[in-house]
Amino acid sequence: xxMSDDQALHSPRAWEAPLxxxxxxxxxxxxxxxxxxxxxxxxxxxxxxxxxxAAILRESALxxxxxxxxxxxxxxxxxxxxxxxxxxxxxxxxxQIADGAWAITxxxxxxxxxxxxxxYRRIFMANQLIGRRNIRDVLGALKTSPEVEFFCLIxxxxxxxxxxxxxxxxxxxxxxxVLVELGYHGGRTxxxxxxxxxxxxxxxxxEADALCLAGIEGFEGLLYNDGAPEVVAQVNALLDGMVxxxxxxxxxxxxxxxxxxxxxGGSAYYDIVANRLAETRLTRPKRVLIRSGCYIxxxxxxxxxxxxxxxxxDPALAATGGLQAALEVWAYVQSRPEREKAIVAFGKRDASHxxxxxxxxxFRPGLHAEPQAVPAGHEVVRLNDQHCHLRVxxxxxLRTGDMLGFGISHPCLTFDKxxxxxxxxxxxxxxGSIRTYF
Amino acid sequence: xxMSDDQALHSPRAWEAPLxxxxxxxxxxxxxxxxxxxxxxxxxxxxxxxxxxAAILRESALxxxxxxxxxxxxxxxxxxxxxxxxxxxxxxxxxQIADGAWAITxxxxxxxxxxxxxxYRRIFMANQLIGRRNIRDVLGALKTSPEVEFFCLIxxxxxxxxxxxxxxxxxxxxxxxVLVELGYHGGRTxxxxxxxxxxxxxxxxxEADALCLAGIEGFEGLLYNDGAPEVVAQVNALLDGMVxxxxxxxxxxxxxxxxxxxxxGGSAYYDIVANRLAETRLTRPKRVLIRSGCYIxxxxxxxxxxxxxxxxxDPALAATGGLQAALEVWAYVQSRPEREKAIVAFGKRDASHxxxxxxxxxFRPGLHAEPQAVPAGHEVVRLNDQHCHLRVxxxxxLRTGDMLGFGISHPCLTFDKxxxxxxxxxxxxxxGSIRTYF
Numbered sequence: 001x002x003m004s005d006d007q008a009l010h011s012p013r014a015w016e017a018p019l020x021x022x023x024x025x026x027x028x029x030x031x032x033x034x035x036x037x038x039x040x041x042x043x044x045x046x047x048x049x050x051x052x053x054a055a056i057l058r059e060s061a062l063x064x065x066x067x068x069x070x071x072x073x074x075x076x077x078x079x080x081x082x083x084x085x086x087x088x089x090x091x092x093x094x095x096q097i098a099d100g101a102w103a104i105t106x107x108x109x110x111x112x113x114x115x116x117x118x119x120y121r122r123i124f125m126a127n128q129l130i131g132r133r134n135i136r137d138v139l140g141a142l143k144t145s146p147e148v149e150f151f152c153l154i155x156x157x158x159x160x161x162x163x164x165x166x167x168x169x170x171x172x173x174x175x176x177x178v179l180v181e182l183g184y185h186g187g188r189t190x191x192x193x194x195x196x197x198x199x200x201x202x203x204x205x206x207e208a209d210a211l212c213l214a215g216i217e218g219f220e221g222l223l224y225n226d227g228a229p230e231v232v233a234q235v236n237a238l239l240d241g242m243v244x245x246x247x248x249x250x251x252x253x254x255x256x257x258x259x260x261x262x263x264x265g266g267s268a269y270y271d272i273v274a275n276r277l278a279e280t281r282l283t284r285p286k287r288v289l290i291r292s293g294c295y296i297x298x299x300x301x302x303x304x305x306x307x308x309x310x311x312x313x314d315p316a317l318a319a320t321g322g323l324q325a326a327l328e329v330w331a332y333v334q335s336r337p338e339r340e341k342a343i344v345a346f347g348k349r350d351a352s353h354x355x356x357x358x359x360x361x362x363f364r365p366g367l368h369a370e371p372q373a374v375p376a377g378h379e380v381v382r383l384n385d386q387h388c389h390l391r392v393x394x395x396x397x398l399r400t401g402d403m404l405g406f407g408i409s410h411p412c413l414t415f416d417k418x419x420x421x422x423x424x425x426x427x428x429x430x431x432g433s434i435r436t437y438f
Numbered sequence: 439x440x441m442s443d444d445q446a447l448h449s450p451r452a453w454e455a456p457l458x459x460x461x462x463x464x465x466x467x468x469x470x471x472x473x474x475x476x477x478x479x480x481x482x483x484x485x486x487x488x489x490x491x492a493a494i495l496r497e498s499a500l501x502x503x504x505x506x507x508x509x510x511x512x513x514x515x516x517x518x519x520x521x522x523x524x525x526x527x528x529x530x531x532x533x534q535i536a537d538g539a540w541a542i543t544x545x546x547x548x549x550x551x552x553x554x555x556x557x558y559r560r561i562f563m564a565n566q567l568i569g570r571r572n573i574r575d576v577l578g579a580l581k582t583s584p585e586v587e588f589f590c591l592i593x594x595x596x597x598x599x600x601x602x603x604x605x606x607x608x609x610x611x612x613x614x615x616v617l618v619e620l621g622y623h624g625g626r627t628x629x630x631x632x633x634x635x636x637x638x639x640x641x642x643x644x645e646a647d648a649l650c651l652a653g654i655e656g657f658e659g660l661l662y663n664d665g666a667p668e669v670v671a672q673v674n675a676l677l678d679g680m681v682x683x684x685x686x687x688x689x690x691x692x693x694x695x696x697x698x699x700x701x702x703g704g705s706a707y708y709d710i711v712a713n714r715l716a717e718t719r720l721t722r723p724k725r726v727l728i729r730s731g732c733y734i735x736x737x738x739x740x741x742x743x744x745x746x747x748x749x750x751x752d753p754a755l756a757a758t759g760g761l762q763a764a765l766e767v768w769a770y771v772q773s774r775p776e777r778e779k780a781i782v783a784f785g786k787r788d789a790s791h792x793x794x795x796x797x798x799x800x801f802r803p804g805l806h807a808e809p810q811a812v813p814a815g816h817e818v819v820r821l822n823d824q825h826c827h828l829r830v831x832x833x834x835x836l837r838t839g840d841m842l843g844f845g846i847s848h849p850c851l852t853f854d855k856x857x858x859x860x861x862x863x864x865x866x867x868x869x870g871s872i873r874t875y876f
Contacts, residue, residue: 017455021551021575022875028551028575048570051547085824107824108783109489113459113466127824130770130783130839132486132803137459137466155773156838188825189773189781222822332568335593335627343627345546345568349854349876365570384660385850386523386545386565387626400594401568412823416787416855419876437460438787438857 005063008098009091009423010432012036013118019433023420025054026433038422038433045330045428048365052403053331053346055414055421059431061326062095062296062423068321069295070099075320076288078274081105081124083265083293087415090118091423091434092296103149105265105291109134114437116141116148125152126219126265126291128159128181128189135166143172151261153181153217155190157203164207178204179217179261180249182241184234188222197245198252205254212256215287216246220273221266225302227309235269239276250282260286267294268306271314293412298323300358300407325407327414327421329357331388333402342378342398344388351406352413356380359390361405362398371405371428380406443501446536447529447861448870450474451556457871461858463492464871473871476860481868483768483860486803488868490841491769491784493852493859497869499764500533500734500861506759507733508537513758514726516712519543519562521703521731525853528556529861529872530734541587543703543729547572552875554579554586563590564657564703564729566597566619566627573604581610589699591619591655593628595641602645616642617655617699618687620679622672626660635683636690643692650694653725654684658711659704663740665747673707677714688720698724705732706744709752731850736761738796738845763845765852765859767795769826771840780816780836782826789844790851794818797828799843800836809843809866818844 003011012035019026019033027050033041043049045056073080081103082096088111093104103122106112115123129135129152142150154160160178167176182197183190191197197216204213220235246262249255262277270290277288294303303323311318331346344359351357359378361371377393388406392398408414415421416438423432441449450473457464457471465488471479481487483494511518519541520534526549531542541560544550553561567573567590580588592598598616605614620635621628629635635654642651658673684700687693700715702708708728715726732741741761749756769784782797789795797816799809815831826844830836846852853859854876861870 022548022555024546024548024876026548027571028578051571051575052569053546108462108491110460110462110464117460127783128772128838130772131490131841133465133489134770137489140466155775159838162839183775185776187775188822188827189775192775332572334566334568337593337621337625337627337630338623345565348851384626389626400566400597401600403569413786417876419857438462438855 003094003098005066005095005098008094009059009062011094012091016435019420024418025050025420025422027051035433035435039431041430043430045424045430046363050422053329053350055327055329055418056424057297057421058326058328058426059423060426061298061324065296065298065323065326066095066099068323071320072317073100076274077278078288078290080290080292082296083126083291084115085111086293086412087296088114088436088438089415089434093118093120096296102289105293109138112138113141116145121147122149125150126217128153128155129163130159135163139166139170139172142174143170146174151177151179151214154178154200154204155181155183157200160200160203160207160211164210167210175210175212175256177212177214177257179215179263180204180213180245182216182218182238182245184238188219190218194241194244194248198248201245201249201254202252205256208256213249213254214257215261215263216242216249217263218242219265220269225268225306225309227306227312232272235272236276239264239273242277243280246280246282250284255284258284260284261289262286263289263291265291267292267303271310271317295323297326297411299327299409299411300325300360301355301409327408327411328405329408329414330403330405333398333400333404336398336400339394340392342390342392342396344390344404345386346388347386348383349385350417351408352410353383354413355409356383357406357408359404360407363403365403374404441532441536443504443533443536446532447497447500449532450529454873457858462856463488463858463860465489473873476871477869479868483862483866483868484801488860491767491788493765493767493856494862495735495859496764496766496864497861498864499736499762503734503736503761503764504533504537506761509758510755511538514712515716516726516728518728518730519701520734521564521729522553523549524731524850525734526552526874526876527853527872531556531558534734540727543731547576550576551579554583559585560587563588564655566591566593567601568597573601577604577608577610580612581608584612589615589617589652592616592638592642593619593621595638598638598641598645598649602648605648613648613650613694615650615652615695617653617701618642618651618683620654620656620676620683622676626657628656632679632682636686639683639687639692640690643694646694651687651692652695653699653701654680654687655701656680657703658707663706663744663747665744665750670710673710674714677702677711680715681718684718684720688722693722696722698722699727700724701727701729703729705730705741709748709755733761735764735849737765737847737849738763738798739793739847765846765849767844767846767852768841769844771836771838771842774836774838777832778830780828780830780834782828782842783824784826785824786821787823788855789846790848791821792851793847794821795844795846797842798845801841803841812842
């Protein structure tokens with residue numbers, strides 16, 4: 001792609017809704033502001049130009065992360081179809097495409113519709129396609145947009161038959177690309193054994209007028225990501241199974257595509273995935289496709305741990321650079337009702353809360369020139385919908401009106417809390433705003 | 439208000455964004471559809487006209503709940519400022535106003551901006567107003583919209599002084615109405631003692647050119663809502679404290695308004711709140727204001743328990759009728775990978791998850807004429823972002839492609855997962871769509 005990272009992050013579509021005062025994190029405006037005109041407002045978070053809570057993305061961290069992943073993939077001989085469901089933010093998809101992403105991964109037909117509307121040409125739906133309207137809408141889009149290449153999963157012969165019937169009924173003359181999903185006992189979707197997956201692959205091949213068996217897929221992302229040896233063994237077992245299914249399907253001549261996709265998802269074990277799947281021996285070309293979504297923003301907890309595990313198992317890879325947390329949620333101290341408690345004006349509607357947000361940065365307007373590290377002992381102990389209960393030391397300097405910057409765990413469940421996020425430079429000057437489409 | 443419930447639910451503003459295929463729960467459309475034109479599409483959930491997951495609101499339940507609350511308030515001599523933050527759906531605010539709501543409650547300056555944009559004239563922000571831009575935006579709106587009556591909270595004399603300074607600087611010539619918030623130890627915001635609250639009230643009265651002490655406020659909604667006697671005692675202690683602060687402020691002549699507001703929030707104890715606050719003895723008129731938000735949709739778990747507790751403490755009130763769960767999330771069975779597991783295609787991005795959703799209704803297209811009760815033994819055991827892990831009995835009839843209707847716990851954290859929800863009649867015919875503004 002010829003687009004620079006800078007252009008990619010700052011190329012909103014002209015038809016995207018402008019910012020208005022209805023949007024959380026956007027100040028009251030005399031007139032709506034087109035996304036392309038946001039930088040010209042010269043807002044600065046630290047000058048209190050934004051109403052809080054507001055979610056920001058540090059541009060330097062986004063570019064660092066995107067660049068690191070590009071380098072990793074060059075070394076690994078793998079491609080990425082970054083999981084778009086993480087952010088549902090086309091500005092970030094653009095950055096990922098500019099850095100060489102082979103496709104955009106999505107999770108649902110609505111995500112697919114968004115990706116189509118924004119003009120992405122290769123879309124990987126890492127899910128089964130189920131339901132009359134969902135199937136009809138996806139097949140309809142593929143019929144009217146022949147330039148869009150699409151892939152989805154199956155784990156069930158009945159689903160293969162149903163999809164094939166829908167494809168014939170749709171009459172687009174295009175086959176639907178499907179990958180058979182291998183799962184594992186206790187996991188999520190996916191065939192539970194390699195034999196069941198091969199059976200599904202044969203069912204797809206038997207519908208060769210309507211379906212094209214394009215690869216084998218698995219999802220290791222639910223396996224606990226602390227990198228413990230027994231978990232890595234589970235990840236490897238799944239990957240071994242995928243290799244076995246792929247080699248078996250190849251031997252039986254079941255694949256319908258010139259190139260076989262071998263793809264596994266998740267943001268914790270992509271190094272293992274890329275290495276193991278590369279060993280698959282097939283009679284036709286293969287493409288190893290990882291689908292990490294969270295690397296682009298990284299986070300301040302869950303993926304910090306996953307990254308530490310990666311560094312333990314592959315110090316050389318970790319030495320190529322680190323991922324940086326790009327996403328922060330900023331909010332005001334709203335009340336200091338008890339000596340050891342501060343209430344901060346954000347909550348479950350603003351940040352992921354499976355793991356609590358981390359109070360990282362402290363800024364007092366009028367006093368500080370730049371954000372300070374939050375002193376030790378400040379801990380989020382409870383989130384309500386719109387409030388955060390922060391336990392503080394008795395000598396905490398925090399007072400009402402202070403600004404706090406929180407790091408989050410698990411970007412996916414923070415992105416979906418925001419319709420607008422602001423891009424900032426390292427001085428917290430707003431360089432643009434991006435929309436999400438959940 | 440002269441508007442009927444029917445008109446209220448079906449009066450979208452002409453400027454609201456039409457439905458497009460970018461919206462979750464909306465089918466692929468040849469052209470965007472204005473909200474007012476949705477009913478004419480004659481979509482039916484059970485005919486699979488909608489892509490799933492989709493969130494629906496049963497109109498009959500909304501009307502039942504709105505009507506029940508109207509009756510309760512007539513009997514209790516109290517008013518309601520329903521908490522708009524529950525739904526952030528102006529269509530529901532309209533229904534609540536049509537049924538006599540005195541004001542709309544909001545939680546944040548962004549909510550306030552939304553309520554202003556939709557033309558509500560009396561807005562109660564049940565929170566402190568903190569931060570330069572937040573304060574400036576709210577005061578600016580009040581300056582340009584003199585018809586809007588606004589109230590917010592303080593719990594801190596420094597905040598009173600800061601707000602007063604901002605009011606003077608804004609130069610609107612309008613005083614800002616504030617209520618002093620009483621809290622309780624271990625709670626959220628609010629002064630921790632009646633004496634501290636009186637001190638805050640005096641600080642407000644001392645800024646009488648800029649601030650108007652308009653009432654006393656508390657929030658009992660965080661107290662565990664199972665109605666246990668010790669919890670009810672805590673609720674009563676807070677209410678007793680509010681009465682004491684109000685009577686003390688009245689004796690000292692601190693109130694600046696003709697009418698004193700006495701308001702407490704929450705959707706579990708409003709009967710206790712209304713009764714206790716009505717006993718306050720003041721030298722000027724008072725208005726008791728409850729702020730329940732969740733009654734309008736009710737739910738299938740958390741508020742079912744709260745309602746059962748209400749029925750135990752006030753059987754006569756409960757005998758006046760029940761609240762009905764209006765909000766359901768529908769999704770497809772996506773995979774049946776193990777005998778005792780079904781994966782359903784919705785997740786944490788579609789439903790509140792502090793308590794798991796409940797699989798209530800089952801519908802197989804082509805087989806059923808109407809939704810069936812889900813047989814016993816089907817239980818949500820885990821939610822991922824986009825997937826639900828449903829434990830099922832070994833003889834479960836569920837298969838891939840079946841539709842399931844889930845009841846949810848805590849409507850606030852389900853509403854914010856949807857930009858569009860569909861109104862349906864009892865036959866699941868779509869009678870309109872509403873937008874939320876989070």
